[in-house]
Amino acid sequence: MYTSSVDDPWLSASYTMSSSVGTYPPQEGHAETNQELYQGFTNLVSSWPCFPGFSGSQLYRHGKGWHASLAPMVGTMVADTCFTARPTDIVVATLPKSGTTWIKALLYSTVHRREYPADSCDHPFNSLGLHECIKFFEYQLYTQNKIPDLNELPDPRLFSTHVPFVSLPRSVVLASSCKIVYVCRDPKDHLISQWSFANKFRISKGLEPLSVEAATDFFCDGVTPFGPYWDHVLGYWRAHLACPEQVLFFRYEEMSLDPVAHVRKLAEFVGRPFSVEEEEDGTVDAIVKLCSFEHMAGLEATKDGKTELVTGAVENSSYFRRGVVADWKNHLSPEMAKKIDAITEAKFRGSGFPV
Ligand code: A3P
Numbered sequence: 001m002y003t004s005s006v007d008d009p010w011l012s013a014s015y016t017m018s019s020s021v022g023t024y025p026p027q028e029g030h031a032e033t034n035q036e037l038y039q040g041f042t043n044l045v046s047s048w049p050c051f052p053g054f055s056g057s058q059l060y061r062h063g064k065g066w067h068a069s070l071a072p073m074v075g076t077m078v079a080d081t082c083f084t085a086r087p088t089d090i091v092v093a094t095l096p097k098s099g100t101t102w103i104k105a106l107l108y109s110t111v112h113r114r115e116y117p118a119d120s121c122d123h124p125f126n127s128l129g130l131h132e133c134i135k136f137f138e139y140q141l142y143t144q145n146k147i148p149d150l151n152e153l154p155d156p157r158l159f160s161t162h163v164p165f166v167s168l169p170r171s172v173v174l175a176s177s178c179k180i181v182y183v184c185r186d187p188k189d190h191l192i193s194q195w196s197f198a199n200k201f202r203i204s205k206g207l208e209p210l211s212v213e214a215a216t217d218f219f220c221d222g223v224t225p226f227g228p229y230w231d232h233v234l235g236y237w238r239a240h241l242a243c244p245e246q247v248l249f250f251r252y253e254e255m256s257l258d259p260v261a262h263v264r265k266l267a268e269f270v271g272r273p274f275s276v277e278e279e280e281d282g283t284v285d286a287i288v289k290l291c292s293f294e295h296m297a298g299l300e301a302t303k304d305g306k307t308e309l310v311t312g313a314v315e316n317s318s319y320f321r322r323g324v325v326a327d328w329k330n331h332l333s334p335e336m337a338k339k340i341d342a343i344t345e346a347k348f349r350g351s352g353f354p355v
Pocket of ligand 1: 095189
């Protein structure tokens with residue numbers, strides 16, 4: 001069991017950092033440009049089948065069966081080629097609208113709890129959007145012809161991705177002690193969250209909102225960003241079963257029921273369990289409170305901030321809608337819900353995945 005001690009390298013490193021905090025989080029170094037590499041992948045992706053997506057932009061079908069718009073798909077392929085994982089890296093993997101922002105907040109505040117106690121006034125969350133604290137490979141790092149220099153980032157480096165397990169950067173999978181934290185969400189809530197998000201985008205572009213019926217059809221056909229949903233979930237589920245010490249698998253609904261237990265599990269998984277002292281002084285509760293929907297939604301960085309993604313700037317507030325379980329009941333007809341449930345049951349049968 002973990003007990004804090006003055007000889008603990010993590011503890012001493014953290015204290016050193018707290019006395020010399022400069023720009024936080026540390027930024028990636030100088031980026032090289034490799035237009036040729038990006039252009040090659042752009043040409044390849046452009047030759048693949050494409051379909052109109054939820055938000056009005058085209059979704060391409062990757063050779064491994066998943067869908068995404070052009071730029072993040074190209075970024076995925078560049079990351080696969082250029083990213084070099086370290087055994088100490090931690091990668092958050094999710095489908096969009098499955099609790100990405102929440103798990104990033106929990107992971108970041110757990111890993112950095114020594115430099116930034118959850119109740120400190122200068123916590124980075126007060127000034128930075130969550131997606132600046134933990135960046136996406138395919139939306140932020142490997143974009144616009146850039147090959148970022150990530151070597152100077154201190155351990156543990158935290159990254160995120162929406163990419164299915166089959167298309168993770170190969171060094172993430174091969175550097176076998178690199179950790180992956182996956183969160184999945186009930187498909188019907190994931191769909192409604194995605195549909196609401198896409199409609200905001202459509203309206204801002206002067207497009208008609210998409211009906212929930214049309215969104216359900218796209219979803220059931222698997223034509224959603226990084227979908228089909230079921231393949232995404234099963235890819236990480238199987239990886240978790242094969243290698244539980246490398247792939248942590250959380251469910252949004254279970255996190256909502258018992259966030260404290262999930263934060264403890266997360267801390268253990270990343271090799272930083274809470275000490276007895278931390279348990280006693282309420283550190284876990286403070287992290288859960290800091291990352292709660294209510295608290296995060298009310299922060300200035302959420303209300304006024306934007307995140308620059310390769311697909312455009314996104315208002316941080318749009319990552320927070322209702323944050324509840326089973327909101328689908330307010331939007332999906334019983335028939336639509338039944339159709340999704342039937343697909344889910346058929347796809348997950350025999351996988352050991354608890355439906
Ligand atoms: P709803 O649209 O159902 O409200 P992502 O971060 O993957 O984009 O997921 C967004 C969904 O997670 C939204 O769901 C959002 O409200 C919810 N969410 C964001 N932050 C949350 C938090 N701290 N706790 C619980 N849910 C959160």
